[in-house]
Amino acid sequence: MKQVKVSNNVIRRLPRYLRKLDELSENGIDKISSRQLGELLGLTSSQVRQDFNCFGEFGQQGYGYKVSALREQIAAILGMDRGFSAILIGVGNIGRAMMENFCFTDWGVDLAAAFDIKPALIGTDYKGVHIYAMEELERYLDEKHVDIAVLTVPKTAAVSVTEILTAHGIDAIWNFTNVELTEPNSSTIVENVHFSDSLLSLSYYVAERRDEQTAGQAREKQ
Amino acid sequence: MKQVKVSNNVIRRLPRYLRKLDELSENGIDKISSRQLGELLGLTSSQVRQDFNCFGEFGQQGYGYKVSALREQIAAILGMDRGFSAILIGVGNIGRAMMENFCFTDWGVDLAAAFDIKPALIGTDYKGVHIYAMEELERYLDEKHVDIAVLTVPKTAAVSVTEILTAHGIDAIWNFTNVELTEPNSSTIVENVHFSDSLLSLSYYVAERRDEQTAGQAREKQ
DNA sequence: TAGATTGTTAATCGATTAACAATC
DNA sequence: TAGATTGTTAATCGATTAACAATC
Numbered sequence: 001m002k003q004v005k006v007s008n009n010v011i012r013r014l015p016r017y018l019r020k021l022d023e024l025s026e027n028g029i030d031k032i033s034s035r036q037l038g039e040l041l042g043l044t045s046s047q048v049r050q051d052f053n054c055f056g057e058f059g060q061q062g063y064g065y066k067v068s069a070l071r072e073q074i075a076a077i078l079g080m081d082r083g084f085s086a087i088l089i090g091v092g093n094i095g096r097a098m099m100e101n102f103c104f105t106d107w108g109v110d111l112a113a114a115f116d117i118k119p120a121l122i123g124t125d126y127k128g129v130h131i132y133a134m135e136e137l138e139r140y141l142d143e144k145h146v147d148i149a150v151l152t153v154p155k156t157a158a159v160s161v162t163e164i165l166t167a168h169g170i171d172a173i174w175n176f177t178n179v180e181l182t183e184p185n186s187s188t189i190v191e192n193v194h195f196s197d198s199l200l201s202l203s204y205y206v207a208e209r210r211d212e213q214t215a216g217q218a219r220e221k222q
Numbered sequence: 223m224k225q226v227k228v229s230n231n232v233i234r235r236l237p238r239y240l241r242k243l244d245e246l247s248e249n250g251i252d253k254i255s256s257r258q259l260g261e262l263l264g265l266t267s268s269q270v271r272q273d274f275n276c277f278g279e280f281g282q283q284g285y286g287y288k289v290s291a292l293r294e295q296i297a298a299i300l301g302m303d304r305g306f307s308a309i310l311i312g313v314g315n316i317g318r319a320m321m322e323n324f325c326f327t328d329w330g331v332d333l334a335a336a337f338d339i340k341p342a343l344i345g346t347d348y349k350g351v352h353i354y355a356m357e358e359l360e361r362y363l364d365e366k367h368v369d370i371a372v373l374t375v376p377k378t379a380a381v382s383v384t385e386i387l388t389a390h391g392i393d394a395i396w397n398f399t400n401v402e403l404t405e406p407n408s409s410t411i412v413e414n415v416h417f418s419d420s421l422l423s424l425s426y427y428v429a430e431r432r433d434e435q436t437a438g439q440a441r442e443k444q
Numbered sequence: 445t446a447g448a449t450t451g452t453t454a455a456t457c458g459a460t461t462a463a464c465a466a467t468c
Numbered sequence: 469t470a471g472a473t474t475g476t477t478a479a480t481c482g483a484t485t486a487a488c489a490a491t492c
Contacts, residue, residue: 009459010425015419016482019402042404045473046461053475061474062468063411078422079429100315106419109425147428172428174421180241182264185268189431191424192345193417195320196329199238199396200300202413203331204233206369206394207301207413231483255449267449275451283450284492443489 006054010133013051014074016041021071033064080108086174087146089161090153091116091131098152099127109148113140137161141168148172155179162188228276235273236296238263243293255286302330308396309368311383312375313338313353314399320374321349331370335362359383363390370394377401384410 020040024032034052035045039174052058052065058073059065075081086109088095095114104111114131116122122133125188132140140146141164153161158177165173165188175181181190242262244280246254256265256274274287280295281287297303308315308331317336326333336343336353354362359388362368362385371392375383380399387395387410394411397403403412 007459011423014426015422016402018422019400019416019418035473044461046463047459049474049476050448050460057475059474061466062472064473077426077429079425079432080422082425082429082432084425084428090301091316093322097315097319102417104421107421107425109369109421130226148424171431172424174424178241180238189424189427191420191427193415193420194237194241195324195415196241197234198413198415198435199326199329199331200240201228201233202300202370202394202396202411203301203304203329204236205413206306207299207304209393210301210304213292229483257449266485268487269483271450271452274486279451281450282492283490286446286449 010051010054013041014078015044015049017051018071019073021067021074025071026069030067031064032067032070034059037065040124052175075108078108082108083110084108084147085112085145086148086150087112087140088114088129088150088152089116089134089137089165090151090157091118091121091126092152092154095150095152096126098127098150111150112144112146115140139167141165141170145146146170148174150174150176151181152176153219232273232276235263235265236300239270239273240293240296240300243289243296246289247293252289253286254289254292256281259287297330300330304330305332305370306330307334307355307367307415308316308370308372309334309362310336310351310374311338311342311356311359311373311387312373312376312379313340313348314376317372317374318348320372320398321351333372334366334368337362360386360390363387363392368392372398373403374398 020037021032033045034048037043038045038048041048042190049059052070052197055073055077058070088099088111091099091114095116099111099114111129114126114129114135115137116131117134121131124131149165149172151158151161151165151173155177158175158179158181162173162181166186166200173181173189176188178194178196180192181188182192196218237424242259243254253378255267256270259265260267260270263270272280274292277295280292298431308326310321310333313336313439315319317338321333321336333351336348336351337356338353339356343353347351360435371381371387371394373383373387373395377399380397380401380403384395388408393409395403395413397412397414400418402414403410404414
């Protein structure tokens, strides 16, 4: 792999390629050109080739890309074959939804444990994952190697839990609390899932369309 | 408002400004400069001013921006004051998590109804929202005005439900199924929440860091 | 008034697209 | 071989940053 310094835009497109390649595999398609793949994802063929060339030569001139090989290359780039381990903190609604519906292993991540403060949950297993008391978190972090913390605690607990995590060497947080954890000075890798940001972007485009519709009607009336 | 054609990058930053301004308000801060706001969000002051200037003149030269006024301007741009209505389809884990934890009204959206196929749920109210049978969806869409459909059905139902929605005039879908709904030909506004994409981006940066650490150790050994 | 900070234009930087030689 | 499609360089486009006059 080349790996100079790949832009975030490229990284964000890789999972989309991966999902589309999986879909193609399921449909029995084993070969694809950059033009075809681009069309499926709304990208130019140039961009597809440029993206792949950040990491090496995956294709075959005059032929295209082998779907399964390309899929494996991208999976490797994304770290899916590294056996990263994760723990989930906060077994509330979102936490449970993730444990129940989100298949971590599909993306190469092993969800090893969960933590909560609710006595009724502590000591039980949920979807094959053991739920520990929050007090055991620090010891767990010291004893086991954890790559990613999935943060699904209530907003109010976000900062204090984050402090514990970083103090015990966690350097990646998947943040579902609506709190901006990306401290400019911290070296922790944070991926924020901000539902509100997502909804508001959608809301913006709906508002824009409504304005266009109104403008269109006004023109018609003239 | 000016409104030429604002880039998606700008739109995606607006909710971040909004959240930060809300936070400043809570802390009793009523005035802020583009430099300060930029620092809080990891942006340059130029970018902050450029972003706002897409929509008009919100500040006061020599003074800065009034937090509350700026907040209201951004809220208006994002359509938060338009009273958009939403319905949620699929009251499973994610659907319930959204109904229970996500405060739609905080972002100016009214969650008016939910739909599911499970008999035990149909006819009941959850968090003040009535759950209808899936068969009633089409009639509901014809009778009421719905701006946004929150799609939290299982993957397998995603496409068929989407067809119903678009056939009955829904033009915005907030998509939580891990299916790419953004059809190149469709005119529906789709906002995809792809958890897997989010996790895989995080995974990439963790892998990158691990490589750096390994490289660092190798250098030390020499 | 002097200092501060915006609004806005110009310069720079980076990302996307186009083009084409290499080659399967 | 001829046709197709990659890998890669060059050209274009757009987004970010810098600069500064306007003005509170």
